[in-house]
Amino acid sequence: MQIFVNEQSCQAQTETSLYGLRDRHKPDADLLIVNGFPVSQDQPLKDGDRVTLIKRGERPSAAELEALMMARHTPGVHAKIKNSCIGIAGAGGLGSNIAIALARIGVGRLIIADFDLVEPSNLNRQQYFIDQIGLPKVEALRDNLIRINPGVQITSIQQKITPDNLLAHFSAVNVMVEAFDAADQKAMLISHFLRSCPQTPLVAASGMAGYEASNSISTRKVAKNLYLCGDGTTAAQQGRGLMAPRVGIAAHHQANAVLRLLLGEEPE
Amino acid sequence: MNLQINGQNREYPSPLTIVQLLDQLDLAIERVVVELNREILTADKLADTQLTDGDTLELIQFVGGG
Numbered sequence: 001m002q003i004f005v006n007e008q009s010c011q012a013q014t015e016t017s018l019y020g021l022r023d024r025h026k027p028d029a030d031l032l033i034v035n036g037f038p039v040s041q042d043q044p045l046k047d048g049d050r051v052t053l054i055k056r057g058e059r060p061s062a063a064e065l066e067a068l069m070m071a072r073h074t075p076g077v078h079a080k081i082k083n084s085c086i087g088i089a090g091a092g093g094l095g096s097n098i099a100i101a102l103a104r105i106g107v108g109r110l111i112i113a114d115f116d117l118v119e120p121s122n123l124n125r126q127q128y129f130i131d132q133i134g135l136p137k138v139e140a141l142r143d144n145l146i147r148i149n150p151g152v153q154i155t156s157i158q159q160k161i162t163p164d165n166l167l168a169h170f171s172a173v174n175v176m177v178e179a180f181d182a183a184d185q186k187a188m189l190i191s192h193f194l195r196s197c198p199q200t201p202l203v204a205a206s207g208m209a210g211y212e213a214s215n216s217i218s219t220r221k222v223a224k225n226l227y228l229c230g231d232g233t234t235a236a237q238q239g240r241g242l243m244a245p246r247v248g249i250a251a252h253h254q255a256n257a258v259l260r261l262l263l264g265e266e267p268e
Numbered sequence: 269m270n271l272q273i274n275g276q277n278r279e280y281p282s283p284l285t286i287v288q289l290l291d292q293l294d295l296a297i298e299r300v301v302v303e304l305n306r307e308i309l310t311a312d313k314l315a316d317t318q319l320t321d322g323d324t325l326e327l328i329q330f331v332g333g334g
Contacts, residue, residue: 090334092334182332183331183332184330186299186334187300187311188311190301190308190328191308191310192310194301194308195308195310198308204330206328206333209333223301223308223328224303224308226301226328232331233331234333235331235332236331236332
């Protein structure tokens with residue numbers, strides 16, 4: 001029978017057990033993952049099983065890393081997303097969190113645009129570090145993403161996105177993500193993008209300020225190929241700030257909507 | 269004329285442009301995405317677009333934060 005060991009196809013005898021496989025391929029492995037789930041007991045294997053053998057603390061080679069990183073994925077997911085290209089407009093509280101989630105799951109390519117620099121008030125919710133204050137956000141984010149998953153191709157655009165340059169950067173993406181802060185910029189990006197690329201799904205966000213209940217944030221289909229994450233109403237304003245938990249919830253709604261679209265599922 | 273706005277049927281006198289409709293609904297043009305009969309319109313088209321009986325609109329208002 002055929003077993004995938006660290007994503008490599010191997011022939012195994014029909015009676016092969018998990019521990020037998022480990023002893024043959026990597027006897028010092030102390031973390032065994034079968035079909036996306038860690039197991040702590042020996043078990044019989046069947047044709048088509050995906051087994052990942054990891055020695056904790058060992059740094060894998062670049063070639064091995066991708067397979068080991070995806071060991072906890074639902075089987076089959078990685079193959080469907082690794083050739084995808086996602087555009088992210090804005091690298092603030094939403095965009096930096098979305099980019100990290102998508103890099104961790106191994107999307108093939110991210111095109112990220114933001115004109116701004118990292119500054120101290122970003123650090124309450126955005127995925128940057130104190131030693132990155134003053135750097136362009138797209139540069140700092142690329143550095144952080146590469147530390148997480150060097151296999152992701154990243155295109156960084158330090159520019160303000162306008163109706164005139166939008167398509168030059170984003171017309172070829174599989175899914176577009178709106179991750180701006182200002183409401184008028186959100187509306188500008190969405191209307192111009194969907195007007196020009198009506199066949200490309202767009203995942204946007206509106207309403208994630210303050211500390212209202214987590215469950216008021218949802219993902220809804222609001223127009224053809226337009227998905228909206230957030231509560232739709234809580235604006236950032238004087239007296240109601242933007243903070244890591246709720247911005248992160250909205251950002252991860254967006255990231256999961258992207259993943260579902262790539263896998264052919266409706267995000268709603 | 270009858271317009272379906274965000275799933276609700278409502279009567280409006282014609283002629284009416286989208287900008288006039290947004291004004292009546294107290295929606296800020298620059299913060300709204302407009303879908304007319306399943307097609308998104310950009311802001312520069314809203315003043316010139318006359319609505320007609322039976323049109324279906326989705327008006328998606330955005331708030332700041334991110």
